[in-house]
Amino acid sequence: MSRYSAVIVLAALSMSLAACKPKAPAPQPDAAASTAASSPESNAAGATPTKDSAPASQAQFDIEKVPVSKGALPPFPYLEYPAGINEEGRFTDKANFDSLYVVAGKQLRKVEGRVESHKFYLSDANLSEAEARRNYENLIAQMGGVKVNEAIPSELAPASSEAPAANDQKTRSDWSMSYDAYLVRKPDQLVWIVLMSSNSNIGTLVVAEQPFKQTVAFVTADAMQSQLASAGHVALYINFDTDKASIRPDGRPAVDEIIKLLEKDPSLKLTIEGHTDNVGDPAHNKVLSQQRADAVMGSLIAAGIAKERLNAVGLGDAKPVAANKDEEGRARNRRVELVKRT
Structure with missing residues (x-):
């Protein structure tokens, strides 16, 4: 699997695993990858797109084309940590309601709802990257998840003034991580799952879309x-x-x-x-x-x-x-x- 720049478009995910637990640095892209990144045929993961380089128009991502899932959804956040990882090795961020961007098609799409992210070191789970990814991919497939991204965040120019650019300070870039976004479409629920991995760690981000509920009121x-x-x-x-x-x-x-x-x-x-x-x-x-x-x-x-x-x-x-x-x-x-x- 090729390596991409993974951008988690969520301020709550600004935490860095490397800062929490010292590990050997992830390998840098090799010369071949650097050459491919600079070629006209490939928009590199590390390249910062400009407004002029963005396509004049792109087809909007059509949720209706994603089949409705008949699979059962387990309780939120749907995906658990692997067995054997203690609390110290679990890096979790969550919010009852938050707003963030995921890649749908070739666009950054703003989604809102209940959010939870998990991160852990593969060595703590005694798993290889391939084994960990296969586990998560199988679970997502059982829920009826469909891979929906045709690009990675750093390849995309912001769709609006609100959307963050790939190098925006509100995003987190990890040059060694892959990025795959999935959608589980239920009749009354949209669930977005982002799976990211490298040779040292893995992360999942789950967003269960839901409308905003006013919880703060004026004191009358x-x-x-x-x-x-x-x-x-x-x-x-x-x-x-x-x-x-x-x-x-x-x-x-x-x-x-x-x-x-x-x-x-x-x-x-x-x-x-x-x-x-x-x-x-x-x-x-x-x-x-x-x-x-x-x-x-x-x-x-x-x-x-x-x-x-x-x-x-x-x-x-x-x-x-x-x-x-x-x-x-x-x-x-x-x-x-x-x-x-x-």
């Missing part, structure tokens, strides 16, 4: 009122400019809902607490949190809320609601809390 005045009645406080995530106390335009809707809350209940008095994560100097964080609480209070007063009903205090990183060990936890700690005053 009614929701704030309910939370204050039951818990006495409510956490809000108001967007500020980085390391500043100026409220960003996308933070205004939350402030507007606080105004509605206070107008709805003229007897309600609130303390506005500013909170930060623990990144940086604690003294600076405390000052910043006070400034942000003051900014929110100032916006409420400017809207006609009586100053006597409000109080602002900055607590910095003193009262975290989550561990500050990762960005998810730090994001939860960067908040403004409304506390009901008696």
Whole structure:
């Protein structure tokens, strides 16, 4: 099998196996391959296509021409790691919903849905590249998967301004890996599977297409009122400019809902607490949190809320609601809390 430049068009796959576990470097393309890559008849895997070199028009990939699979689909992510690979040797990325590009026909196609990728070293599984590929190819065939790519990512110019170029920083290039994309077409489901391999490692990428579901909503005045009645406080995530106390335009809707809350209940008095994560100097964080609480209070007063009903205090990183060990936890700690005053 010839070697191609494999481009995983998914930011979540930016992880490099070589960085996780030292191995001998993959062999570089030999002179013959380099000569073939530079010949007019072959658009090389390593060549960066230009807009002018792209075909004037290409037939759109037609999903309807892919036969509907009658094979049974196992539970997501459909493909398991080989037996014998422990957790340390498993390199997994997944998301309940993500957007990425796969090659369909001779085009980069944007797909969205549930995503999971697996990578492992062949030596950890005691498999040759051919044996590992044959295992995966057989499983994909049993699911009714059809190979759909007629090119590899680095041969393709972006189909639109949104699509990444082969050398885009949002892509990951591995010059030694092959690239094969498959589609499992069910009556009510499209599943994309990308299989990549080299003489040292193998990777799979699975995307089960599904529509986006809104999971984030505005915190309304009614929701704030309910939370204050039951818990006495409510956490809000108001967007500020980085390391500043100026409220960003996308933070205004939350402030507007606080105004509605206070107008709805003229007897309600609130303390506005500013909170930060623990990144940086604690003294600076405390000052910043006070400034942000003051900014929110100032916006409420400017809207006609009586100053006597409000109080602002900055607590910095003193009262975290989550561990500050990762960005998810730090994001939860960067908040403004409304506390009901008696």
